[in-house]
Amino acid sequence: DPPRASSAPPLHRREPLTGGGGFQLPPPPLAAAAGGDGGGGHRAGSAEMEMETKIQKAIDFKAEGNRCYKEKKFREAIGKYHRALLQLKGVHVVDGTTGSEVNLLSQAAAKLTEEQRRAVESTEIECYDSLTACLLQSELVNYERVKEYCLKVLSHQKDHFKAMYRAGIAFYHLGDYECALRYLRDAKNREPTDTNVLRYIQLTEMKMSKSGQRERESGKESQG
Known part of the structure; x- marks a missing residue:
């Protein structure tokens, strides 16, 4: 300068x-x-x-x-x-x-x-x-704020990779696994080999699987 x-x-x-x-x-x-x-x-x-x-x-x-x-x-x-x-x-x-x-x-x-x-x-x-x-x-980390800012970026630029990935992370930590998976899969479509995205998709699917299992078990208990 x-x-x-x-x-x-x-x-x-x-x-x-x-x-x-x-x-x-x-x-x-x-x-x-x-x-x-x-x-x-x-x-x-x-x-x-x-x-x-x-x-x-x-x-x-x-x-x-x-x-x-x-x-x-x-x-x-x-x-x-x-x-x-x-x-x-x-x-x-x-x-x-x-x-x-x-x-x-x-x-x-x-x-x-x-x-x-x-x-x-x-x-x-x-x-x-x-x-x-x-x-x-x-x-x-204030994940609510991270989510808010990522969505602002995506409102301007829908295919912004970092915003999709970080929105996925934010939703994951906020416990909204369905939204997390949606944004992470969008990020994967942009960068199919990104290891961080793939790892968070795996973590999210595991959480969803455990959550579904707990729901099924609690359903059985209420029936019994």
């Missing part, structure tokens, strides 16, 4: 924005760059600039989270990923994919470009995926 300047640039100055995920965000609209005309164009332009700033901040927090994760500072990494996701909450435009979520920026007629939309989605997926990886490093 190039060395940073000794003092931060003033907020109004525009620097080219490049994200850790390889996204080059487009320059601000001409109205925003020129300061606008004092009317609706200026408001929309400033909203677009604000939206772009939020996306860039999210990408930066995600990159900081990745650094913390590599240094095994998992709690710090979790904080960074949450801050990244918080930035993105203010970006969403109600377009049918975010339900009833209201975006204040949309009132100023700001719209995400296709490139920005891809940057937002990619950053969200990476943050939730990394959060599950951090949580699984905990001494006491």
